[in-house]
Amino acid sequence: MSPIDPRLQEALDGERDPGELPMDQREAYDRLIAATQVLTAAPQLSVAARVMAEIQQNPAPALAQGPMRRVMRWLGRPRAVTLRLRPVWTLALAAGLATIILLLWGPGDGLTPGRAEGIANFVGHFPGARSVEVVGSFNDWSRGVLHLNDDDGDGIWHAKAVLPAGQHEYMFVVDGERWVPDPLAGRYVDDGFGAGQQNALLIVRPAAVQP
Amino acid sequence: MMLRLALALALVAAPVASQTGGPRLAGRVPAAALPAIDSIIATAVAESLPTEPLVQKALEGSAKNVPADRLVNGVRRGLLQLRAARVIVARAVPGQSPPEGHVAAVSAALARGLPAPIVERLLTVAPNEPPGPALHAAADLIAHHFDPDSAADLLADAHTKGLRGVRLLDVAVAADHELQRGGGRTPSEALAHVRALLPNVPAPNRP
Numbered sequence: 001m002s003p004i005d006p007r008l009q010e011a012l013d014g015e016r017d018p019g020e021l022p023m024d025q026r027e028a029y030d031r032l033i034a035a036t037q038v039l040t041a042a043p044q045l046s047v048a049a050r051v052m053a054e055i056q057q058n059p060a061p062a063l064a065q066g067p068m069r070r071v072m073r074w075l076g077r078p079r080a081v082t083l084r085l086r087p088v089w090t091l092a093l094a095a096g097l098a099t100i101i102l103l104l105w106g107p108g109d110g111l112t113p114g115r116a117e118g119i120a121n122f123v124g125h126f127p128g129a130r131s132v133e134v135v136g137s138f139n140d141w142s143r144g145v146l147h148l149n150d151d152d153g154d155g156i157w158h159a160k161a162v163l164p165a166g167q168h169e170y171m172f173v174v175d176g177e178r179w180v181p182d183p184l185a186g187r188y189v190d191d192g193f194g195a196g197q198q199n200a201l202l203i204v205r206p207a208a209v210q211p
Numbered sequence: 212m213m214l215r216l217a218l219a220l221a222l223v224a225a226p227v228a229s230q231t232g233g234p235r236l237a238g239r240v241p242a243a244a245l246p247a248i249d250s251i252i253a254t255a256v257a258e259s260l261p262t263e264p265l266v267q268k269a270l271e272g273s274a275k276n277v278p279a280d281r282l283v284n285g286v287r288r289g290l291l292q293l294r295a296a297r298v299i300v301a302r303a304v305p306g307q308s309p310p311e312g313h314v315a316a317v318s319a320a321l322a323r324g325l326p327a328p329i330v331e332r333l334l335t336v337a338p339n340e341p342p343g344p345a346l347h348a349a350a351d352l353i354a355h356h357f358d359p360d361s362a363a364d365l366l367a368d369a370h371t372k373g374l375r376g377v378r379l380l381d382v383a384v385a386a387d388h389e390l391q392r393g394g395g396r397t398p399s400e401a402l403a404h405v406r407a408l409l410p411n412v413p414a415p416n417r418p
Contacts, residue, residue: 137267140235141274167319167343169271179275187351189323192268193277193285201323203347205377205415 113162113207120163120204122148122172123184127155129174136170136202138163143173165206169199240269244279251286260293261315292318299327303334313342320346329359336367337375344379345370351383355390357398362386365402372410385412 008025010016018029085093111119122134132148138161139145148157169189172180181188185200240248248269255262268289272282296317300309313334320330325346333345345366352362362383369382382405389401396404405412 135274137271141267141270143274167316167347169267187323187347187354189319191271191275191285192288192322193272193275193281195277195281197275199271201347203344203377203380205380 111160111162115208116165116206117162118165118204118207120161120168120202121158122146122161122182123156123158124148124172124180124182125156126150126172126174126180129155129157131175132157133173134159134161134170135173136168136199138168138170143176148172163202163204165204168202168204170202171199235266236269236273240273241279241282244269244273244282247283248286251283251290255290255293258294260290260297261318264293264315264318265289289318292321295327296321299331300334303331304338310339316341316343316346319343320350323347323350323354325350325353326359329353329363332363333366336370340375344377348379348383351380352386355383355387357386357390357402361399361402365406368406369409369412374410374412378410378412378414381412381414382409384415 011018011021011029113119126132134146135141146161148159150157174180181198182200187201188198189201191197191199252262252265255265265286268286272285296314299317300313317330329349334342348366349362353359386401386405389404
């Protein structure tokens with residue numbers, strides 16, 4: 001910062017007639033004096049202050065209305081809301097919402113057959129049974145693959161499975177040893193082993209044509 | 212999920228092993244029956260017959276602990292049924308090799324007791340479509356004491372009016388419901404009523 005010329009300082013302090021100053025200092029003197037007048041003048045009202053003053057002079061009609069009306073106006077008035085989220089929380093929130101939607105509107109039994117598959121319902125009434133399973137051509141007649149459940153203990157055992165569309169022969173195996181054709185199957189075929197035993201016959205409709 | 216995985220593995224493995232059935236039968240079929248069953252399956256391969264029904268029959272009998280002699284007889288009976296099925300298919304669909312799956316489907320229908328002439332007639336109606344649903348529909352009707360020829364007539368009409376595949380099963384269900392409705396309705400009257408509905412027979416409820 002350059003020091004002010006002593007002559008100019010004296011003129012500003014009123015100790016020297018400004019008319020005695022050289023031309024360049026006289027111009028500087030005039031600028032400084034003008035600036036001083038601006039700073040010492042009464043401050044202009046801010047825009048906000050002027051708006052508030054206008055409002056106070058003209059009370060809003062809403063103030064004269066009932067409280068319910070004012071509440072409704074307050075609720076209906078648009079407001080800017082600033083929400084600051086970290087991206088990681090945003091992603092977590094989206095994942096959570098997606099999970100909830102899937103749980104609410106997804107397939108309830110978790111079975112989604114393909115075009116060449118269908119859903120088979122197995123139901124049997126075996127009161128007192130300890131276990132019931134389905135064994136058939138769809139699982140190579142293997143034990144321990146598809147178990148029926150009786151969660152409420154009413155003797156009605158049931159299971160659902162996605163199976164290839166088409167014909168399947170099957171039987172229930174009760175308590176691991178008793179082979180029983182499904183009494184509700186409606187279709188039966190001799191098992192061909194000469195003892196007159198019948199397999200239940202299931203025809204699975206492809207999901208694509210199920211109504 | 213585990214069931215689907217197991218089924219998928221079984222389906223993938225089936226075509227690979229079904230030429231002889233050996234890998235799928237070893238350890239499951241009693242040793243006393245295995246050579247005879249292998250021989251039957253080899254015969255089927257030599258005659259270009261499907262082997263999967265024979266493998267399934269062997270696995271089924273083994274799971275049920277059927278004695279070895281009856282197990283072998285059961286599989287042999289399956290081979291005879293496949294041969295009979297191929298003859299029927301060849302008559303109904305002459306001049307071409309049997310479409311895939313036809314012989315096995317016809318064999319299954321014969322096992323259900325469907326008369327050969329009915330099978331042949333239904334094959335003739337739709338020679339290039341999978342015959343399983345029509346054959347099962349006919350077997351369903353006959354099992355419910357409908358006249359076999361009338362049942363085949365109804366299914367042929369249904370096909371003519373545009374019903375295909377498993378929708379033919381709905382025709383049999385509709386006829387059975389009509390018969391059970393009571394009121395002294397005879398089977399032929401029930402069939403006539405369903406024929407008048409065609410092709411608008413009700414579809415079953417989704418499971």
